[in-house]
Amino acid sequence: MAGEDLRLSLVVLAPLIGSILSYLLGRRVPKLAGIVASGAVLVSFVATVLLWREVSPTTAFTSSLSSWLTVSFQGAPFSLPIDLYFDSLSAVMCLIVTGVGFLIHVYSAGYMAHDKGIARFFAYLNLFIAAMLILVLGKSLPVIFIGWEGVGLCSYLLIGFWYTNTEYAKAGRKAFVMNRIGDVGFIVAMALLFTYCGTLDVVELSKESVLARVPAGLAFLVGISLFVAATGKSAQIPLFTWLPDAMAGPTPVSALIHAATMVTAGIYLMGRMHGVVELDPAVPAVILWVALATAAVAATTALAQNDIKKVLAYSTVSQLGFMFLAVGVGQYSVALCHVVTHAFFKACLFLSAGSVIHECHHEQDMRRMGGLAKKMPITAACYGVSTLAIAGICPFAGYYSKHAIFGAISTTTNPFLHPYIGLVGGLATAIAVCTAFYMARSFIMTFLGSYRGEGHPHEAPVVMTAPVAILGVLAVVGGFLFVHPITDFVTGPLPPTSVGHESGGLFGIFIGSLPGIFGIALAAYLFILAPREKDVLRAIFSPLERLFERKYYADELLDIAVVRPVDKLSGVAYRAIDQRIVEGSGGAVGSVVQAVGELTCRMTTGQVTTYVLLMFFAAAALFSVFSQVR
Amino acid sequence: MITGFPPLSFLILIPVIGAVVCYGPWFARERDAQARLCRAWSLAVSAMTLVLLLAIAKAGVSDPRVVLSVSETRPWLPSLGINLNLLLDGLSFVFCLLTCVVTLAVIAWSSRPAEAGPSWYGLLLVGQSTVLGAFLATDLFVFYCFFELMLLPVLVAMALWGGPRRLQAALKFLLYTIVGSVPMLLSILYVTWVSSEALGHSSGGTKFTFDLFSLSTVNALSPTQQIAAGLGFLVAFAVKTPIVPLHGWLPETYREAPHGTAAFTAALLGKVGVYGIIRFMFPLFPDFMLLAGPYLAAAGAIGVVYGAMVAMVQRDVRSLLAYSSISHLGFCILGIGVASDLAITGAVFQAVSHGLVTVALFLVFGKVIEREGTRDLDSFGGLAQQIPVSAFFLMVFSIAAVALPLTSSFVGEFLIIIGSWKGAPGWTALALVGVVLGAVYTLTAYLKTMFGPERERSGAASIPDMRGGEVVVAAALAAAIVFLGVFPQSTLDTIAPAVEQQLAKMPEGGLANPRAQMRPRASSAADAADTQSSEGLVQNIALAGKQEGTAR
Incomplete structure (x- = not known):
C-alpha cells in the first residue's frame, strides 16, 4: 500500500513543487521555467500511468495527505481529512489532465518563450495542474472544493496574465466572480449533505443507505445546488458568458484550462455525485434542458464570430452542453467519453489556433487570415482533422463519443424527459449540424483562400508543432482506441451504460456522420463554391446575426x-x-x-x-x- | 509554575511598563533617533510579551491531555467583591496570541519610525496591555474597566495624529462606545445585585461578587431578568464588534486613525465584542441567548450582505476595508446566534483569522496609500510592475480575504456555515450571498490598485517597494494565514474545549435543538468553576440557588 501512497501523493505534489521551482529558477534562467514545469507534469503523468495500470473498475487506492481538521464534540465529530482517492474515474481524469497538460506545457515553452513573465506563467500553470488533480482525486467534497477553488484562482490569474491590459484583468475578475456564484451552490450542497447525511465523503455519499437520509423535500435542492456549482465551472446557462471573455488569457491557457480540463470539472462532479444528482428525477431533467439550451445558444453564437478563439470558446460551451445532455439522461460514462475526445480535439484546435495567432503577430480576426494551409501545413492538417473530429465524422474521435450521446438520449427512462425524446434528439442533431458548419467555416476562413493579413506567417517551431501533431493523432484515433474501453473501465464509480457497442454497419456509420457531413458541405458550398448566396442568406438572417453576434444579449x-x-x-x-x-x-x-x-x-x-x-x-x-x- | 509569580498579571503589565519607558525623554536628544530607539524598544517589549504568553501556555499544558486553563486571583476591592480574576484558557489564549502577534506586526512593519514619534509606540503598547486585560479578565468589573480603557490609546492616537477629520471621528468613536457600554455597566451591577442574595444564602446574608464563574454557577437570574441584563451586555458588544446598524463609528475611525493605529484597531477591537459575547453572555444569560439567537443570526447574515454591498461602492480603501470587516465579522455573529458547538468554534477561528488578514491588508494598503499620497481607489492603478513585492503579498491577503480553501478564513467560514445550517438555514444561505459579493469588492480593489497600464505619477517613486522588516512581517502573516488554513487542528483543539465549556448551559446544537433538551453536563461547568471560585461551597450554593429558582 505504501508504494501506491507514495505514487498517489507524487501525482499531486510533483506539479506543486514544480510550480515553486519553475518560478524560482525561471526568474534567473527563463528557459528553465518551461523545462522544469513540463518535467513536473511528466512525473505526474508517469505516476498516474503506473497507478492506472493497477486500478480496475472494482479497485481503488486511497492515500491520506493530511488530517486537516477534526472538531469533535459530544455530538457527531466533524472531520475533514485530506484524502486522495484513485479509482477508475479519477484515473481517466488524471490521465487527461496530466497527459494533455504535459503536451500543452511543452507547447507553452515555445509559445511563451519571449514573454517577460514566463516564470510566473509556468508557476501558475503548474499550480493549476496540481489544483486540478486535487479536484479529481479528492475523496471528500471539501477536498474537491479545495481543487475547485484552486483551479478557479489559477484560471483568474492566467486569464488576467497580461494584467497591464485592464480589459484582460476584468475578464479574469468576471470569470472568478461567476464561478463564485457556482461555488455558493457547492457550499450549499455540502451544508445540506453534512446536515442530513452526516458525512461529506464521496464514497459514503454514493451509498444508498446514506443518501436515503436526505429528506424527500430537499432532494431537489441538493441536486440542483450541485448542478449550480457545475454550471459555474462548466459554463452553462446562465453562467456561461465568462468563458468567451476568458479568451483574454494566453492561448495555451485557453487550451488547457478553458477547453480540455477545468471546464469539464462540472461533468466530473456530476458523475462523482451521481447518486445525489439522481435523488430527484427533476434534477436530471433540469440539467438536460439547460444543457440543450446552452448547446443551442453557444452553437448559434459561434456562427457569427470572427475571432478564431471566440469561435472555439463558444464551441467549447456548446460541446460542454453535449456532455451535460448525457449527464441529464443518466449516461455519465458517455459524458466522460466526450470529455476525453473533446480534450484531444479541442486542445488540438486551440493549440493550432495559437500557432496561427503566434505567426500572425497576435492577429485573432479570421477575416485577416486565410491561405495559411500553404504556409503552415502541419498546423492546417491538425486543425483540419480536429474539425472533422468535432463535426462527428467517422472514424474521427468525436464521432464515437457524439454518436454515443445521441444513442444515450434515446435510452432515457426519466419520467420528465421521456415524452420529449424526439424533440431533444432533433434539436441535438440541428446543433451538431451547426457545430460542423461553424468549424468548417473557421477552417476555410483561416487556412483556405488567400492570405488577407499583413504578417509573414510560416510554420511554428517544432516545440509547438510536435504537441499539436500528437494531439492531432489522438483526435483521429482517440475514438476507437479509448471510447469503448473507457465506458467499461469506469463502470465501478459510474453506473454502467446502456448504450451498446454496435456500430450499425456502414450505413449506420454514414447516418451517424450525416449531420457533420451536411454541416461541412454547407459551409464549403457557401464559403467556397457560392459566396454570393452566403450574402443572400446573410441578408435574410441579418436580425438573427446580430442576436448571435451578441450571444443573445446574455451579458x-x-x-x-x-x-x-x-x-x-x-x-x-x-x-x-x-x-x-x-x-x-x-x-x-x-x-x-x-x-x-x-x-x-x-x-x-x-x-x-x-x-x-x-x-x-x-x-x-x-x-x-x-x-x-x- | 513558580509560586508567587503571577504570570498573567505580568503579561498585562509588561507592555505598560514598556510604554512608560517610551515616554521617558532620556535616551536620545534628537527626535528621530528617539523614535528609532523607541521602535526597537517596543519591538523588544512586544516580542517579550509574545514569548511570555507562549511560555505560560506551554507550562499550562505540560501534559497533552490537560486542557489549557491557567488562572490567577488577587484581591483588589474585596469588600465590594471585586478581584483581579484572570483566566487563560483556550478561548482567551487564541485571542491573546492574536493581540500579541498583531501588536508585534504593527510595530515591526514600518522600517521608518512613525511620523508620530516615540509616544505613538507607547500608546500602542498601552493598547496591547488593555486588550490583553480584556481578554484575560473574568471578573466582570475588571473586564469592564479594561473594555473602557481599551479606547483611550486609540482615541489619543487618532486625535493627535489622525486624518483631517480626526477630532470628529474621535468624538463619535468615544460617544458611541461609551453610550454603548454604560448599559453594560448597569447590567453588571444588576447581575451582581440579583445574585448577591443567592450567593449569601448559606451564611444567611448577602454576598457580592463580580466573578463570572460564581455568578454563572449560582444562576440566580430568571429568564426575564436575563433579558434585561443580557440586553445591556449585548448593546456594548454589538457596538464594539460592530453589529449592523450599530457600526456608525467604524468607517470614520478606520479612515481617520493613523496607519498603525487603524490596523491595530481593525484587527483587535471588534474581536473583543465577539469574545465578550462568547465568554460572558453564554454562561450568564443562556436563556436570553437562546431567545436572541435567531435575531443575532439574522443580524449577522444581514451584516455580511450589507457590509459587502456597501464595501462594493466605496472609493476610499480604508472605508472599503471597514465595511469588509463588518461583512466578515457578520459570519461570527451568525455563528454566535446559532450557538452550535461547531458554529461557535468557527466563529472564534474566523475572528482570529480575520484579525490576521485585516492587519495584513491594512499594512499593505497602507504602503500603497503612503506611496500614492491618496486613498482613492480610482487614482491607483498599474502598480503591479512598480511594486511587485507588495502586489504579491496583496494578492495572497486578498485571496485569504475571499476565503479560498487552505487559507485560515476558509476554515472559519466553512465551520460557521456547516455549523449554522441546521439552526438557521435561511440566514446561512443569505450570508452565502456575501461570499460572492466579497469576491467582487476584493478583486475590484486589487484590480484598481495593481492591474491596468502604468500611470504617470509625480514624486511617487520616492517611496520604494516593501523591503526589510516589511517583507518579514508580510511573509510571517502570510505564513500564519496559510498555516492556519492547512494545519488548523492544533488551534481548533485549543478552541473547542473552551467553547464547549462556555456553552455548557446551552442546549446541544444551539438553535437547531428544541430548548427542552438541556445538556446533562451542567455539573461539569460547575466543576470547572470550582477551581475559579474562592470557596468550595459553590455546588451547594448552586443547588440552593436552583431550589430558590423553582420556589419562585
Whole structure:
C-alpha cells in the first residue's frame, strides 16, 4: 500500500513543487521555467500511468495527505481529512489532465518563450495542474472544493496574465466572480449533505443507505445546488458568458484550462455525485434542458464570430452542453467519453489556433487570415482533422463519443424527459449540424483562400508543432482506441451504460456522420463554391446575426437582471442607509449623552472628559449604595 | 509554575511598563533617533510579551491531555467583591496570541519610525496591555474597566495624529462606545445585585461578587431578568464588534486613525465584542441567548450582505476595508446566534483569522496609500510592475480575504456555515450571498490598485517597494494565514474545549435543538468553576440557588 501512497501523493505534489521551482529558477534562467514545469507534469503523468495500470473498475487506492481538521464534540465529530482517492474515474481524469497538460506545457515553452513573465506563467500553470488533480482525486467534497477553488484562482490569474491590459484583468475578475456564484451552490450542497447525511465523503455519499437520509423535500435542492456549482465551472446557462471573455488569457491557457480540463470539472462532479444528482428525477431533467439550451445558444453564437478563439470558446460551451445532455439522461460514462475526445480535439484546435495567432503577430480576426494551409501545413492538417473530429465524422474521435450521446438520449427512462425524446434528439442533431458548419467555416476562413493579413506567417517551431501533431493523432484515433474501453473501465464509480457497442454497419456509420457531413458541405458550398448566396442568406438572417453576434444579449441581460440591481441596491444601501447611520448617529448619540447628562447632574459642558468622569462617578455612587445595603 | 509569580498579571503589565519607558525623554536628544530607539524598544517589549504568553501556555499544558486553563486571583476591592480574576484558557489564549502577534506586526512593519514619534509606540503598547486585560479578565468589573480603557490609546492616537477629520471621528468613536457600554455597566451591577442574595444564602446574608464563574454557577437570574441584563451586555458588544446598524463609528475611525493605529484597531477591537459575547453572555444569560439567537443570526447574515454591498461602492480603501470587516465579522455573529458547538468554534477561528488578514491588508494598503499620497481607489492603478513585492503579498491577503480553501478564513467560514445550517438555514444561505459579493469588492480593489497600464505619477517613486522588516512581517502573516488554513487542528483543539465549556448551559446544537433538551453536563461547568471560585461551597450554593429558582 505504501508504494501506491507514495505514487498517489507524487501525482499531486510533483506539479506543486514544480510550480515553486519553475518560478524560482525561471526568474534567473527563463528557459528553465518551461523545462522544469513540463518535467513536473511528466512525473505526474508517469505516476498516474503506473497507478492506472493497477486500478480496475472494482479497485481503488486511497492515500491520506493530511488530517486537516477534526472538531469533535459530544455530538457527531466533524472531520475533514485530506484524502486522495484513485479509482477508475479519477484515473481517466488524471490521465487527461496530466497527459494533455504535459503536451500543452511543452507547447507553452515555445509559445511563451519571449514573454517577460514566463516564470510566473509556468508557476501558475503548474499550480493549476496540481489544483486540478486535487479536484479529481479528492475523496471528500471539501477536498474537491479545495481543487475547485484552486483551479478557479489559477484560471483568474492566467486569464488576467497580461494584467497591464485592464480589459484582460476584468475578464479574469468576471470569470472568478461567476464561478463564485457556482461555488455558493457547492457550499450549499455540502451544508445540506453534512446536515442530513452526516458525512461529506464521496464514497459514503454514493451509498444508498446514506443518501436515503436526505429528506424527500430537499432532494431537489441538493441536486440542483450541485448542478449550480457545475454550471459555474462548466459554463452553462446562465453562467456561461465568462468563458468567451476568458479568451483574454494566453492561448495555451485557453487550451488547457478553458477547453480540455477545468471546464469539464462540472461533468466530473456530476458523475462523482451521481447518486445525489439522481435523488430527484427533476434534477436530471433540469440539467438536460439547460444543457440543450446552452448547446443551442453557444452553437448559434459561434456562427457569427470572427475571432478564431471566440469561435472555439463558444464551441467549447456548446460541446460542454453535449456532455451535460448525457449527464441529464443518466449516461455519465458517455459524458466522460466526450470529455476525453473533446480534450484531444479541442486542445488540438486551440493549440493550432495559437500557432496561427503566434505567426500572425497576435492577429485573432479570421477575416485577416486565410491561405495559411500553404504556409503552415502541419498546423492546417491538425486543425483540419480536429474539425472533422468535432463535426462527428467517422472514424474521427468525436464521432464515437457524439454518436454515443445521441444513442444515450434515446435510452432515457426519466419520467420528465421521456415524452420529449424526439424533440431533444432533433434539436441535438440541428446543433451538431451547426457545430460542423461553424468549424468548417473557421477552417476555410483561416487556412483556405488567400492570405488577407499583413504578417509573414510560416510554420511554428517544432516545440509547438510536435504537441499539436500528437494531439492531432489522438483526435483521429482517440475514438476507437479509448471510447469503448473507457465506458467499461469506469463502470465501478459510474453506473454502467446502456448504450451498446454496435456500430450499425456502414450505413449506420454514414447516418451517424450525416449531420457533420451536411454541416461541412454547407459551409464549403457557401464559403467556397457560392459566396454570393452566403450574402443572400446573410441578408435574410441579418436580425438573427446580430442576436448571435451578441450571444443573445446574455451579458446585457445579466447586467440588467443582476449586476445593475445589485449595484443600485448597494448605492442605495450606502447613500440612503449607511450615510444616515454614520452621519446621523453622531447627533443621536450626542443627544442621548446630553439627556443622560442633564438628567443626572445638569452640568453639561459638552466636553468629552465630563462624560468620562460622569461615568466613573456614577459607578462610584452605585457602589456606595451597595456597600450600604451590605 | 513558580509560586508567587503571577504570570498573567505580568503579561498585562509588561507592555505598560514598556510604554512608560517610551515616554521617558532620556535616551536620545534628537527626535528621530528617539523614535528609532523607541521602535526597537517596543519591538523588544512586544516580542517579550509574545514569548511570555507562549511560555505560560506551554507550562499550562505540560501534559497533552490537560486542557489549557491557567488562572490567577488577587484581591483588589474585596469588600465590594471585586478581584483581579484572570483566566487563560483556550478561548482567551487564541485571542491573546492574536493581540500579541498583531501588536508585534504593527510595530515591526514600518522600517521608518512613525511620523508620530516615540509616544505613538507607547500608546500602542498601552493598547496591547488593555486588550490583553480584556481578554484575560473574568471578573466582570475588571473586564469592564479594561473594555473602557481599551479606547483611550486609540482615541489619543487618532486625535493627535489622525486624518483631517480626526477630532470628529474621535468624538463619535468615544460617544458611541461609551453610550454603548454604560448599559453594560448597569447590567453588571444588576447581575451582581440579583445574585448577591443567592450567593449569601448559606451564611444567611448577602454576598457580592463580580466573578463570572460564581455568578454563572449560582444562576440566580430568571429568564426575564436575563433579558434585561443580557440586553445591556449585548448593546456594548454589538457596538464594539460592530453589529449592523450599530457600526456608525467604524468607517470614520478606520479612515481617520493613523496607519498603525487603524490596523491595530481593525484587527483587535471588534474581536473583543465577539469574545465578550462568547465568554460572558453564554454562561450568564443562556436563556436570553437562546431567545436572541435567531435575531443575532439574522443580524449577522444581514451584516455580511450589507457590509459587502456597501464595501462594493466605496472609493476610499480604508472605508472599503471597514465595511469588509463588518461583512466578515457578520459570519461570527451568525455563528454566535446559532450557538452550535461547531458554529461557535468557527466563529472564534474566523475572528482570529480575520484579525490576521485585516492587519495584513491594512499594512499593505497602507504602503500603497503612503506611496500614492491618496486613498482613492480610482487614482491607483498599474502598480503591479512598480511594486511587485507588495502586489504579491496583496494578492495572497486578498485571496485569504475571499476565503479560498487552505487559507485560515476558509476554515472559519466553512465551520460557521456547516455549523449554522441546521439552526438557521435561511440566514446561512443569505450570508452565502456575501461570499460572492466579497469576491467582487476584493478583486475590484486589487484590480484598481495593481492591474491596468502604468500611470504617470509625480514624486511617487520616492517611496520604494516593501523591503526589510516589511517583507518579514508580510511573509510571517502570510505564513500564519496559510498555516492556519492547512494545519488548523492544533488551534481548533485549543478552541473547542473552551467553547464547549462556555456553552455548557446551552442546549446541544444551539438553535437547531428544541430548548427542552438541556445538556446533562451542567455539573461539569460547575466543576470547572470550582477551581475559579474562592470557596468550595459553590455546588451547594448552586443547588440552593436552583431550589430558590423553582420556589419562585
